[in-house]
Amino acid sequence: MSAVIRAERLSKQYRIxxxxxxxxxxxxxxxxxxxxxxxxxxxASERGPASxxxxxxxxxxxxxxxxxxLGVIGRNGAGKSTLLKILSRITEPTTGSVxxxxxxxxxxxxxxxxxxxxxxxxxxxxxxxxxxxxxxxxRQKFDEIVSFAEVERFLDTPVKHYSTGxxxxxxxxxxxxxxxxxxxxxxxxxxxxxxxxKKCLGKMGDITEQGRTVIFVSHNMGAVASLCQTGLVLDAGxxxxxxxxxEAVELYLGQFSGANELxxxxxxxxxxxxxxxLTGFRLESETGEPVDSIRNGHTARLVFDYAAPAxxxxxxxxxxxxxxxESGELLFQFGTRPxxxxxxxxxxxxxxxxxxxxxxxxxxxxxLDAHLAVDGRMSDxxxxxxxxxxxxxxxxxxxxxxxxxESRFLLDxxxxxxxxxxxxxxxxx
Amino acid sequence: MVDRVAEAAGPAHVVxxxxxxxxxxxLRDLWAYxxxxxxxxxxxxxxRYKQTALGVIWVVIQPLFAMLVFSVxxxxxxxxxxxxxxxxxxxxxxxxxxxxxxxxxTESSASLVTNQNLITKVYFPRxxxxxxxxxxxxxxxxxxxGLLLGMLAYYRITPxxxxxxxxxxxxxxxxxxxxxxxxxxxxxxxxxxxRYTIPFLTQIWLFATPIAYPSSLVPEPWRAWYGLNPMxxxxxxxxxxxxxxxxAPGGLMAxxxxxxxxxxxxxxxxxxxxxxxxxxxx
Numbered sequence: 001m002s003a004v005i006r007a008e009r010l011s012k013q014y015r016i017x018x019x020x021x022x023x024x025x026x027x028x029x030x031x032x033x034x035x036x037x038x039x040x041x042x043x044a045s046e047r048g049p050a051s052x053x054x055x056x057x058x059x060x061x062x063x064x065x066x067x068x069x070l071g072v073i074g075r076n077g078a079g080k081s082t083l084l085k086i087l088s089r090i091t092e093p094t095t096g097s098v099x100x101x102x103x104x105x106x107x108x109x110x111x112x113x114x115x116x117x118x119x120x121x122x123x124x125x126x127x128x129x130x131x132x133x134x135x136x137x138x139r140q141k142f143d144e145i146v147s148f149a150e151v152e153r154f155l156d157t158p159v160k161h162y163s164t165g166x167x168x169x170x171x172x173x174x175x176x177x178x179x180x181x182x183x184x185x186x187x188x189x190x191x192x193x194x195x196x197x198k199k200c201l202g203k204m205g206d207i208t209e210q211g212r213t214v215i216f217v218s219h220n221m222g223a224v225a226s227l228c229q230t231g232l233v234l235d236a237g238x239x240x241x242x243x244x245x246x247e248a249v250e251l252y253l254g255q256f257s258g259a260n261e262l263x264x265x266x267x268x269x270x271x272x273x274x275x276x277x278l279t280g281f282r283l284e285s286e287t288g289e290p291v292d293s294i295r296n297g298h299t300a301r302l303v304f305d306y307a308a309p310a311x312x313x314x315x316x317x318x319x320x321x322x323x324x325x326e327s328g329e330l331l332f333q334f335g336t337r338p339x340x341x342x343x344x345x346x347x348x349x350x351x352x353x354x355x356x357x358x359x360x361x362x363x364x365x366x367x368l369d370a371h372l373a374v375d376g377r378m379s380d381x382x383x384x385x386x387x388x389x390x391x392x393x394x395x396x397x398x399x400x401x402x403x404x405x406e407s408r409f410l411l412d413x414x415x416x417x418x419x420x421x422x423x424x425x426x427x428x429x
Numbered sequence: 430m431v432d433r434v435a436e437a438a439g440p441a442h443v444v445x446x447x448x449x450x451x452x453x454x455x456l457r458d459l460w461a462y463x464x465x466x467x468x469x470x471x472x473x474x475x476x477r478y479k480q481t482a483l484g485v486i487w488v489v490i491q492p493l494f495a496m497l498v499f500s501v502x503x504x505x506x507x508x509x510x511x512x513x514x515x516x517x518x519x520x521x522x523x524x525x526x527x528x529x530x531x532x533x534x535t536e537s538s539a540s541l542v543t544n545q546n547l548i549t550k551v552y553f554p555r556x557x558x559x560x561x562x563x564x565x566x567x568x569x570x571x572x573x574x575g576l577l578l579g580m581l582a583y584y585r586i587t588p589x590x591x592x593x594x595x596x597x598x599x600x601x602x603x604x605x606x607x608x609x610x611x612x613x614x615x616x617x618x619x620x621x622x623x624r625y626t627i628p629f630l631t632q633i634w635l636f637a638t639p640i641a642y643p644s645s646l647v648p649e650p651w652r653a654w655y656g657l658n659p660m661x662x663x664x665x666x667x668x669x670x671x672x673x674x675x676x677a678p679g680g681l682m683a684x685x686x687x688x689x690x691x692x693x694x695x696x697x698x699x700x701x702x703x704x705x706x707x708x709x710x711x
Binding site for chain 2: 014085086087088089090091092093094095096097098099100101102103104106108109112113115117118122125126129130131132134135181
């Protein structure tokens with residue numbers, strides 16, 4: 001089959017500093033003239049710590065055939081999002097070109113352009129138009145969208161009164177009814193609860209089965225391996241590997257073996273605004289002694305040093321840790337979000353201490369990610385921040401060691417046996 | 430399913446490469462996304478008065494109050510000449526295109542920043558974003574224009590035979606609002622400071638435009654140069670076509686039209702030049 005996506009030597013350079021390309025001198029002088037009163041400020045903000053430029057993508061060439069599902073994997077900062085943004089025409093490449101044969105639908109986020117003051121019905125039309133659907137097309141699919149989202153009763157209620165679940169369902173329903181020949185999907189799509197994530201992934205599976213071409217960006221190796229035939233590994237903006245998805249996944253997991261040996265401060269494979277950054281990590285025992293592994297059944301104390309490079313206190317800070325298996329499967333998250341509180345204001349340097357009582361994982365090696373948001377915006381997101389080694393701590397005090405094959409989690413609870421005769425009183429006599 | 434795809438917006442064959450040199454406007458691309466333009470304008474209108482108690486009445490209140498204030502302070506107290514027309518009509522006739530312009534300009538300058546979630550997530554011709562608020566302001570204008578017709582009837586003023594030229598002056602105001610709006614929207618995407626200058630800009634521009642006073646206050650050899658402020662041309666055109674005051678379109682109008690054209694073309698150019706980095710810099 002013929003290639004419907006052909007990328008040739010795609011490169012994208014981001015400027016961090018004030019340098020601009022020479023052909024923009026006219027524009028530059030006009031801009032300068034108009035911006036003269038604020039020049040000092042804008043220049044100061046442009047002069048970052050690294051005043052040069054960096055290549056988010058470098059000489060990336062690949063082809064995707066009709067009906068193929070390509071999984072793009074790589075660490076944070078490897079260029080995955082940049083690639084998606086170029087393919088969906090949100091930003092232009094610096095050099096190189098892409099030829100796309102077919103209408104492209106990009107799902108980089110659900111609910112783009114939803115307006116909280118508008119009703120569900122109005123938002124379906126608005127969001128559909130933003131995603132590139134015609135009014136007639138939306139009208140035609142309207143009932144289908146609404147029943148998929150299960151929000152019939154609230155169609156004429158402003159979406160600001162929707163629960164998060166309803167909002168996400170409606171947003172996803174609109175996106176899922178877009179019928180482009182080429183679909184670009186970012187894993188951020190898979191938000192929400194487990195059932196909703198499953199629905200998203202199920203829909204993704206349907207799309208690939210319909211013979212549409214899909215590019216899927218994800219950190220979830222399980223999802224990539226099951227949805228895609230081909231894998232593309234990006235490493236620091238360059239193609240590390242293109243080929244069968246299983247090999248790509250293995251290669252990607254291999255990349256991490258060295259990453260977390262670099263001090264956290266020096267790592268660049270992270271995402272976010274960097275307003276507040278994690279600078280160090282250590283494990284401590286209950287008594288505050290540094291340790292190198294966690295004993296299950298005991299309190300694990302995870303200590304993260306942070307700093308705000310600008311030296312200012314930050315407000316509205318959310319902190320989450322994410323623990324996964326080494327192959328990237330999610331085990332649990334813990335942090336400020338589920339308990340619905342965030343740190344109102346934090347000093348410019350300090351540490352987050354995360355204490356987990358009766359640590360519930362069976363012995364083994366795990367992966368720790370951390371996510372930091374300031375004012376609702378991602379500030380620092382580090383995958384494979386550190387490996388977590390869990391050793392047996394005699395969880396049940398029984399001396400029995402539960403292995404990974406038997407269970408993943410260790411739960412508190414009881415099990416008992418009751419004889420039929422000892423059953424409750426109200427059995428008639 | 431195939432025919433559904435075919436009727437959808439957006440071209441089926443796309444080549445993405447860095448754009449260089451002169452980037453014109455792809456009218457076909459804009460046309461393909463005309464429904465989005467309509468939906469964004471519709472959203473702006475719908476949302477604007479959603480949480481207000483008086484709702485759409487604000488559209489009428491704003492020019493009406495401006496007219497009252499002008500009539501009291503300039504018409505009565507300062508005794509400003511109004512070319513023989515009752516001062517309220519004289520002022521209102523100029524306030525309408527002015528408020529269209531000022532509102533369209535303000536909203537479209539801010540539009541890129543307020544819609545940054547769209548810019549960083551979805552592709553569509555970026556020009557649609559600053560154009561939508563201009564379209565939305567046009568509705569306000571039409572409602573207020575109905576009020577003007579009522580006032581004309583009340584004062585028993587018959588519009589001149591040249592009233593059919595009114596859409597041309599309206600077009601001039603819209604073109605100017607788009608031109609300046611594109612410049613400011615693109616600059617605002619990069620330098621957020623721009624947004625703070627807009628209230629000053631419209632304030633100063635208001636008094637530089639012959640709204641509270643007739644343009645005949647400007648002595649003759651200089652009057653054509655007054656057209657360097659194209660809103661002077663628009664306002665004079667409105668008064669000329671509706672009230673029969675002000676000069677027939679001449680030197681001043683020619684200068685206004687030329688300046689508007691320059692601002693519009695350069696605005697489109699600057700916008701198109703910078704739009705490729707909007708998603709990266711906004």
